[in-house]
Amino acid sequence: MxxxxxxxxxxxxxxxxxxxxxxxxIREKAPAARLRVLRDSKDELGFSRAVWNEMAELGWLGLQIPEQYGGLGLGFFDLCIVLEQSGRELMPEPFISTLLLGTQALLLGGTNEQKQALLPGVAAGERLLAIGYEEAGAPVVAKRTTDGFELNGQKLQVLDGHAADRIIVSAATGGGGASLFLIDPSQAGVSTTRQHRIDGLSSAILSLDGVAVRNDAIVGEMGKGASLLEAVLERACAGASAQMLGASEQAFADTIEYIKEREQFGVPIGSFQALQHRAVAVFTEIALTRSVVLAAARAIDGAPDDVPRLTSLAKAMASETFLHAAKEAIQMHGGIGVTDEHDIGFYLKRAHAAYMSFGKPSQHRQRWAELHDY
Amino acid sequence: MSELDSFREEARAWVRENAPKSLWGTSGSGPFEGYWGGSKCEETDPDLLRWRDLGIEKQWTAPSWPIEYGGGGLSREQEDIIHAEMKAIGVPRPVAGQGLAMFGPVLLEYGNDAQRAQHLPGIARGEVRWCQGYSEPNAGSDLANLQLKAERDGDAYVLNGQKTWTSHADLSDWIYCLTRTNPNAPKKQMGISVILADLSTPGITVRRIDLISGYSPFCETFFDNVRVPVANLVGKENEGWTIAKAILGHERSSIGRSIARQPGSAQREVVARARKHFSAEEGAIPDPLIRDEIASLGMLEEAFHLTLARIQESAATGTPGPEGSITKIVGSELKQMRFELGMKVAGIQGLGWEGPGFDEDDLQYTRDWLRSRATTIEGGSSEIQKNIVSKRVLGLPEGKK
Structure with a gap:
């Protein structure tokens, strides 16, 4: 500094x-109460293509995509403004999978052809992307063939993998290295099974059985998939933190409104110091979180050296703040807060899911310590 | 380049050229570090005295005060730049203390020309040291309950009663007091006046208070038929509560900022202590739980600095708003967290009070840890700050206290 x-x-x-x-x-078209409707109607996608398309028309999906690929060419900071607002209503639309994971992988490592083929569709709301990188038991391995690679194995928890038009998959490519491959879920040997999560988002089990891809399916450099993936996940951390910031703000605002109105013992419960001081604690955490989220987004646009530490800071702090804000929101709502009838419970579910995604706070603190040489 | 940017370059060049090298890296450059001055000052460090003189000569001890009152006639933004440049290399401000940080701004806002002319130049030159007479034995968090009596008698007020927690009254020349001028006012906030007193006036007695740390930064100050001129009243009689609140606003934001020190310094300090006490010169701190706690500290510290910068950037005016309360809450908690962790890594080597078997740094650190317990109490306890945020920022209804 x-x-x-x-x-x-x-x-x-x-x-x-x-x-x-x-x-x-977002307040008008995509209120959090939609999560209940999408869940109970067993909606095929779990989100609304119509809302997604409207946002595309407003230019919001291509905010950060360069103009040559059909976007507006603004910064990651601008994208985070929309992400924050999407978080306020816990939107289940594919912001993280498409705009953060998929798009960032292409922006950071894609060839001109790959970007040209996919990014205009992303900006227009027509193409959805996903990344598969979590594994358990059956690692994905890419075996060389005469004109490309053959992929075998399984990925878990591929966010929005059930809806994606293209999935980027990490695979071992020999010598301890990994590479990222762009695959089309409709091609032979690929199957996806939708996983339903507590927070209204969907992921997929992605099975690859002898999937043949050509050399030009590699995103980034051969054998350097791990470092590209790390850079992508840093951006996912920053963007997810912006969503968590918005969600914390909304859960907190709803709670303050509630304790001003709800009366017990003949007075609003918000007049009790036991609640007031805890409310100030949440308010303070949100104020601190806002600063670190903004700083992380700024760093991505202009201070690459600060990106690792500031994105870890943002993810760790936003995760703790959102979970705390959501738990306090439920407690201060009292009995109604633990009913499915009220929306506030959705905030706790999302808070827990977001906390666990892209590294728990303890992992980011460990990374922070390493980055500061202790 | 904008005007402020070129001023920043000028300020940076001047500070780096003139600040004595021995002072670099010694300070967080808050308003309460460095040379406090006053007639009882026994400072002998030649570099600190030279830095004071250079600051006075440059008119940068009170950069934003009017030139006629010993200031530099600069803008708030320019003042912030000067202080930021001092902070950047860790040198103290040339003159520090209550007069510059708290009393001066209040006199500029609420005092009259004669009072400004009488008091401000001495503060700006570090010749007159001020202390604050606010708390009383029965007026702590409930400050408006104060009882120090000021009765009009001809051209004087006669003061009777007691102040407590008067920081450094034993080293100060003057005190600004909240007094009770109307004991019969319908609300206790309505009968309060701000009155200035020369501490050498007959009838004033000062006694030091020993703290758990062994330090004695605070005093009790007793007033026994003390006569001060009516001209020492600041603002209007019985309307001192408004001024008191303004001073408290300055105090909160300046305490928060003064805790801030340099970004990353709390983390560096605790890491260095962990390395020393764990004999781990490099690599990961061997205790993973301690390491996680240090990372939590480092993260909070960074978030605090980013938030201070954000508040400063968005504050169009120089008047600290309610967010000053958050600054104080977080800053004081951060300070306590830092010392607790610093003590935790020291283990039994942090148990020393004095004497052999403990090194000087550890003895000092232990005293500072004990002193840090007061930061969430002094200048408005964290609980009072939370009441303020709850009411003024969140708009929650006032309840029974």
């Missing part, structure tokens, strides 16, 4: 306008 000026953590006029428009749109 010494020597140079830290990047601004404030929004400019356009960004404030974007924030306001996104908040209003």
């Amino acid at each position: 010494s020597g140079h000026r830290a990047p601004s953590l404030l929004l400019n006029d356009e960004q404030r306008m974007l924030k306001k428009t996104a908040q209003e749109f």
